[in-house]
Amino acid sequence: MNNPRLDYLREKVRQLPREPGVYLMRDQTGTIIYIGKAKALRNRVSSYFRSVEKHLEKVYKMVQNVYDFETIVTDSEFEALVLECSLIKQYTPKYNILLKDDKGYSYIKITPPPFSKIQAVLQKQEGDGCTYLGPYMSSYVVKQTVDEANKVFLLPTCNRKFPQDFRKGRPCLNFYIKQCMGLCRGRISQEEYADRLAEALDFIRGGSAQALERLRQRMEQASDALEFEKAAQYRDRIQAIERITDRQKVVSSKAADADMVAFTQSDSATAAAVLLFRNHRLVDKKDFVFYESGDLPAFRREFLLRYYREDIPRVIAVDGDFEDRELTEAYFSQKMGHKITITIPQRGEQAQLVEMARNNASQRLSYEVSRTGRELSALDELARLLGLGGPPTYIEAYDISNIGSGTIVGGMVVFESGRPQKKYYRQFKMKSQLIPDDYASMREMLSRRFARYEEEKASGEGFGRLPDLILLDGGKGHVAAIEPLLAEKGIDVPVFGMVKDDRHRTRAIAKDGGEIAINANKNAFALVTRIQDEVHRYAISFSRKSHQKKGLELAMTSVEGIGPARAKALFQAFHTQKAMRQATVEQLAAVKGMNLACAKRLYDWLHGEEES
Numbered sequence: 001m002n003n004p005r006l007d008y009l010r011e012k013v014r015q016l017p018r019e020p021g022v023y024l025m026r027d028q029t030g031t032i033i034y035i036g037k038a039k040a041l042r043n044r045v046s047s048y049f050r051s052v053e054k055h056l057e058k059v060y061k062m063v064q065n066v067y068d069f070e071t072i073v074t075d076s077e078f079e080a081l082v083l084e085c086s087l088i089k090q091y092t093p094k095y096n097i098l099l100k101d102d103k104g105y106s107y108i109k110i111t112p113p114p115f116s117k118i119q120a121v122l123q124k125q126e127g128d129g130c131t132y133l134g135p136y137m138s139s140y141v142v143k144q145t146v147d148e149a150n151k152v153f154l155l156p157t158c159n160r161k162f163p164q165d166f167r168k169g170r171p172c173l174n175f176y177i178k179q180c181m182g183l184c185r186g187r188i189s190q191e192e193y194a195d196r197l198a199e200a201l202d203f204i205r206g207g208s209a210q211a212l213e214r215l216r217q218r219m220e221q222a223s224d225a226l227e228f229e230k231a232a233q234y235r236d237r238i239q240a241i242e243r244i245t246d247r248q249k250v251v252s253s254k255a256a257d258a259d260m261v262a263f264t265q266s267d268s269a270t271a272a273a274v275l276l277f278r279n280h281r282l283v284d285k286k287d288f289v290f291y292e293s294g295d296l297p298a299f300r301r302e303f304l305l306r307y308y309r310e311d312i313p314r315v316i317a318v319d320g321d322f323e324d325r326e327l328t329e330a331y332f333s334q335k336m337g338h339k340i341t342i343t344i345p346q347r348g349e350q351a352q353l354v355e356m357a358r359n360n361a362s363q364r365l366s367y368e369v370s371r372t373g374r375e376l377s378a379l380d381e382l383a384r385l386l387g388l389g390g391p392p393t394y395i396e397a398y399d400i401s402n403i404g405s406g407t408i409v410g411g412m413v414v415f416e417s418g419r420p421q422k423k424y425y426r427q428f429k430m431k432s433q434l435i436p437d438d439y440a441s442m443r444e445m446l447s448r449r450f451a452r453y454e455e456e457k458a459s460g461e462g463f464g465r466l467p468d469l470i471l472l473d474g475g476k477g478h479v480a481a482i483e484p485l486l487a488e489k490g491i492d493v494p495v496f497g498m499v500k501d502d503r504h505r506t507r508a509i510a511k512d513g514g515e516i517a518i519n520a521n522k523n524a525f526a527l528v529t530r531i532q533d534e535v536h537r538y539a540i541s542f543s544r545k546s547h548q549k550k551g552l553e554l555a556m557t558s559v560e561g562i563g564p565a566r567a568k569a570l571f572q573a574f575h576t577q578k579a580m581r582q583a584t585v586e587q588l589a590a591v592k593g594m595n596l597a598c599a600k601r602l603y604d605w606l607h608g609e610e611e612s
Contacts (some may be wrong), residue, residue: 003052003064010049012069020075020080022087028067034095037084037324039077045069056294062095082328082334085305096289097302106142107134108204113160115183116189116197117157118204120146133204144202152241153200154181183481199237212241220605223428251406256280258315260415262358263300264365264380265293266417267393271365272303273357278311296390297322304342308332316342317350317357325339338588356507374523375418382469385516386496386509392469393417397531399473399539400441408436410445411539413578414467414530424462427542439481442472444480450489470495471528471534476510483512506532559600559605568604580604 004010018040025048026036038044048055049064055063075079088096109119110131120143124132134142152156157180158172166186174180181188181196203211216313219234260275269291276284288303300322308316312332325342332340345351362376379391386392395415402408416426428445449463456464468491472478479497486493497510506529518525556567573591574580582587589599 005067006049012332013042013046016045016071017073018042018075020077021071022080022083023069023071025066027065032091033094034062034093035084037080041071058292058294075336077325078330081331088575099306103587106139107132107143108146115193117148118149118200133148149200149204151179152237155200156180157553160184161493166295214237250445255315257313259313260353260357262319262361263296264358264361264376265296266365268293269365269368270299273361275357285360287360289364289368304328306611312340313338314340315355318342318346319354328387378418378523378527380521381521382467385518385521385524388494394467395469395471396467397471397535398445399535400438401423401539402436409440410441411535411542413535413538419525420534442478443481443485443521447485450491467493471531472497472531475499476512480512500526562602566593578586
């Protein structure tokens, strides 16, 4: 830690009272860089200046820049929470979570006639000859509405210009899957297209109920006039709107006024997604990305306090617990003048909708960190299942394989952000374990791995990096064998076993106290299965190679002049039997301990074996 004021700050902390209040951290210029609340000021503020090196990166950077601090004592913890929110809004400190208000608007754009298109845009361009509907606050709602109108009324969404591009090339895929009328074929008149466009705009302006009523009237009029083809077209549009409406009903909530809030993290960023339900229907979605990671419960608390300022729904369903949840409820209730409830649903409809919010957060974060939403969801699910503080970005998995006592080996594979990192894979030959014993072999392998950590931790890579999670191919017995070893070495990393069923398929995660079923969590299940299959494949392939090598080493001793030492030296030089066969007599003779006569006899033996 290079903050020269650390001793001064620690001494100042000793003078603080153990009462609730708010603390303000300032940099050398006097600027407030962080504001927080405390139940007991001395305890909370002193935690920043103890064991500084163990802080999460964001906190570590903040403490590095603290020149001084001041405190405001309050009568209660609730008053401290209210004051904290007020001061953060006033000063917008650098190291607090800050949500930028979205001042942008969205528009529905109708391009010039005769063959206008309907598009969702973020900016209005003056003087372009287009008509604009809006502005609207939610780009999500605008895009959804435009997509539905174009699909229901089969309007073109391609980049072709009409009528210039009539009959220039075949229709695109949308025509063949019945999501476009095929205007590009040049068979639809301007009048017919104008009627269809007017119906689409009527649908956008008036909503599905009014659009349905008008279309039913026109269908009946066409039917009465014996225009059955036109009536059938109206019928198809009515059915399309009803399908859209039915699909929307699926995304509904029993709660009339509720938000679903969920988070997901990578090793460098955090995403939040909020699904807004009003009058039992999903009306909007908002998502945010912050380029920081770490303490997710603390992040939840700060996000909710920054996000909810005015329009707070009666129910906020969140994907996990956080400090001050009851105080936050009371604060929101006071602001709105009625009861606000913050829930953490475990089952039922709201739990499913919170999971939907989490998937949206995962998708947003995947764009930012070049990872798929499924990979990020898998890490989130795994963290929740295992009770981890955050997603296990860096996972090491271990397996033992042996074919008799002569070839007891182990394999270590590494997954980072849900993907295998083969450059960090490692193989181990057991040195002290001479008889098959999986528990003892696993202890030897991890003992050697973490001995290397002490040697290489300055590098921060490979053996020099501590994993967020250790997975062992085996049950709770394997976990019980390893946890004491890690405790002895002062390694604080969670350890779990990967349990297979009788058909060698992943079944559960094992801890010393029992098993955790994972098959109901499809993304986590798929990830753990992949990790278990990969470490098993890696360990057993090394075991087979070692066994074949040992067998050949033994067979080579039948050649006159070659004993165990020369056989071992040859394998160290060539690594594989194939490479040895491709070598010349001179190359064989160049191996330490060999001579020309011995190399000639070995060459003849190798090629005689090949011919047979």
